[in-house]
Amino acid sequence: MKLSFASDRPQTFAADSVVLFVNHFDRLTDPRLRELDKATGGAVTNLSESGEFTAKEGEVTTFFRPEGYRTDRVIAVGLGEKKKIDADSYRRAAGVVSRHRSLTQYKSTVFHIGPVEDALVYQAVIEGYLLGSYKLLEFKSGETRKSQNRLVNILFAIDNKRLLKRLQNAVQKGRVSAEGQLRVRRLASIPANVLTPAGFAQEARKLAANHQSLTCRVLDGRDIAREKMGALLAVAKGSDQSPRFVILEHKGSRAGQKPVVLVGKGITFDSGGLSLKQAAMMPEMKGDMTGAAVVMAAVGAAAELKLPLNVVGLIPLAENMPSSKATRPSDIVISRKGLTVEIFNTDAEGRLILADALDYANEFDPQVVIDIATLTGGALYVLGYSGAPIMGNNARLMDRIRAASEATAERVWEMPIWDDFRNAMKSDIADLINSGGKPASTMTAAAFLENFVGDWPWAHIDIAYVDLEPKGRPYIPKGNTGIGLRLLLQLLSDWKKL
Ligand code: BES
Ligand code: MG
Ligand code: ZN
Helix, strand or coil: CEEEEECCCHHHCCCCEEEEEECCCCCCCCHHHHHHHHHCCCHHHHHHHCCCCCCCCCCEEEEECCCCCCCCEEEEEECCCHHHCCHHHHHHHHHHHHCCHHHHCCCEEEEECCCCCCHHHHHHHHHHHHHHCCCCCCCCCHHHHCCCCCCCEEEEECCCHHHHHHHHHHHHHHHHHHHHHHHHHHHHHCCCCCCCHHHHHHHHHHHHHCCCCEEEEEECHHHHHHCCCHHHHHHHCCCCCCCEEEEEEEECCCCCCCCEEEEECEEEEECCCCCCCCHHHHHHHHHCCHHHHHHHHHHHHHHHCCCCCEEEEEEEEEEECCCCCCCCCCEEEECCCCCEEEECCCCCCHHHHHHHHHHHHHHHCCCEEEEEECCCHHHHHHHCCCCEEEEECCHHHHHHHHHHHHHHCCCEEECCCCHHHHHHCECCCCCEECCCCCCCHHHHHHHHHHCCCCCCCEEEEECCCCCEECCCECCECCEECCCCHHHHHHHHHCCCCC
């Protein structure tokens, strides 16, 4: 994809198409539409009077060969009611046009955004386009493996020439964040017979090889045993696939600066172990490494954007399987920290691997630690598919995450960690039990993790279910959403000392 920039009126571009992003209208006040109306013998007026096109959200219409335009087609896409329009309206509109034949059948287009100066809008438009047009093709064969999308050149028409540099940067940032999010979607969609813990670690090594500022270290089963990560080992035991622990570092600042540490849950397949899951939802559990993929892609994007801070990604990887070698419900294990855990339910495995990873974070003297995980099915009953519950121990860090959430339209909402939830995680015979049962399971899981948190600000993001889109939305096709990447990248790119 080649991205370029110019500032001119829609009439002047010779690309295969020009896309106008327009507000919902009753009367033709947008000068671009008035000129288009004249150039089409009143087609815009006719369409709006008949109610066929008034630029409501999601509406798209194509005008062929307007008089005096150098392009063959002008595509108008609706943003909805002016009062309600924000950057995500543009992301959604770009998502809708991203699959439109008038775009995908030809090589070049122009995105004509109008007199908008907000950099987040320009970032959102390229994100919406790249995210909306995503399709996983690598598991198809023959002709169906080839992309049907021919578009390779997008030119951004920028109204105010003086803003060129700033808006160029915004588009570049949007491209990197969207590509990061697509990396997450891809990894999460690859089935577990292909993407094993070792395979995932290999992907991290490949990523690191492509960036100067990145280093990647991988602990194998023996290293993990030497580290005494008993909780991670307990989860991996039932599988023939041996676990891995990936340490992916972006060194963007001086060596002494304390890093931001990101921790991602990397269960390449969650069968539930001996506490076996039901068959119907099990296929989705190939995506139980989405947190890990978000962390890997976020560190990669931080490197690509040359962010001036140190970031460490910690990624525990294992496959949760039943077998005669598997951990039994009731087994007691010793975590890296030394706390003993009664494994009451082998399906509550995510918190076990995160426990050892959170403890390992102490090795990096972090300024803050954020973990992200498809941790609890109960998250569906907290915020549905609409947002991710967040929990933590520091109000300022929560404010930062909220601000990043608002800027990126990846929604989060804070839930509490109460003593009731902490008490639910106490075992009669060990220090902790790994399952507090169904009630408030999202929050009791966080209460469990809290035991492994050091003397630093910490936040936990539960992306169970919001990582999966059941139907398809403007820029989120059915399947893994890649949620969390835009949020974390925004947080990192705005980072200042807490
Ligand atoms: N990976 C699952 C959580 C999950 C479920 C993610 C559905 C996405 C969709 C996690 O390992 C799990 O099984 N959690 C259990 C914990 C329970 C046994 C305390 C759950 O939430 O049911
Ligand atoms: Mg599980
Ligand atoms: Zn899981």
